[in-house]
């Protein structure tokens with residue numbers, strides 16, 4: 519039995535708000551802190567103005583708070599080794615080491631691990647010169663898939679039929695991965711691991727493009743839903759066997775064991791499941807819908823990963839309900855967003871739509887009495903329902919109450935899946 523767990527969450531997005539919301543509902547959690555957080559997280563956790571990328575400062579804060587568990591949300595602090603600094607201070611941490619987080623931090627490293635583990639993925643070339651780029655583009659043909667090797671918040675990838683645009687993106691990066699185009703729907707499947715045992719969560723689907731009908735540029739994600747009524751019921755077992763467990767085993771074999779959240783971005787192609795990418799942390803916005811369905815209290819699950827005791831954890835319990843989240847983004851996102859605009863309607867959602875719909879904050883901050891926008895993705899409006907149709911209706915009813923000048927959101931999140939279910 520756990521009791522009186524003090525948790526510190528690192529990050530300031532809607533993912534961290536979703537994590538904090540779940541932890542705040544967990545009876546085992548006695549204190550909840552977040553750094554740096556945002557205006558919404560402040561309602562469930564005590565905020566601390568610490569730089570998420572500063573491992574020494576995060577470890578110091580965790581020590582001062584006598585935290586029993588630190589949860590590192592975003593990729594940048596993980597890649598910067600923040601989890602290593604926390605663990606070195608003797609504090610359990612949910613999240614991989616900086617070395618293991620290279621699975622997300624370097625597409626070339628991820629490809630190498632997949633090759634070693636025999637994990638199915640797109641064929642690819644790593645290129646550093648224009649001549650190599652031209653050769654790779656020619657080898658695969660259109661549509662061209664060109665990926666910046668480093669971290670790019672989901673915006674470093676260009677998928678295009680236009681050879682000149684593919685070349686231009688490739689030559690603007692120091693090192694690129696050019697790969698075969700994968701057809702078929704995308705699925706995000708998360709697994710919690712302690713480096714040995716792997717526990718899959720429920721699959722979700724993300725909407726990466728900015729506009730309805732999957733038009734416009736790639737973003738960090740404009741909405742998500744779970745479950746996936748169209749997916750093969752055996753999908754999770756198959757991905758566990760062909761992707762998740764082999765990848766965790768391979769990283770351990772290489773001496774870079776991976777603990778924390780392993781995120782497989784998958785394409786369900788006509789030739790079978792292929793990995794598009796790995797991430798080393800919870801996805802945003804998929805986490806909002808996956809955690810909305812998780813009934814097992816969260817802290818014990820994250821602690822079991824941090825402490826290496828996942829094998830002892832009872833099976834996770836899930837709600838049969840559906841969940842949908844719709845991202846409300848600033849004017850001009852994913853370009854340089856306009857910020858500082860007041861957000862209205864938050865109290866109305868809390869008064870009229872809770873508990874079925876609620877607003878998770880991403881780029882928000884307090885400005886006196888007002889809550890104002892402070893980033894590209896501003897809010898993640900989340901709802902549950904008996905099926906996707908009801909969850910969508912509830913999410914969009916809540917979105918309609920929100921006022922934010924110039925804001926944008928997609929109107930088709932989960933529409934196709936709800937219609938076909």
Ligand code: AMP
Nearest residue numbers: 640663672675697698699700726794795
């Ligand atoms: P990534 O950052 O690798 O997840 O790529 C962002 C998005 O680009 C993915 O979610 C896909 O929509 C698209 N994408 C990436 N790689 C491929 C590929 N090989 N074939 C088709 N689409 C891709």
Ligand code: GLY
Nearest residue numbers: 724739801802803
């Ligand atoms: N939703 C995509 C990501 O978290 O990378």
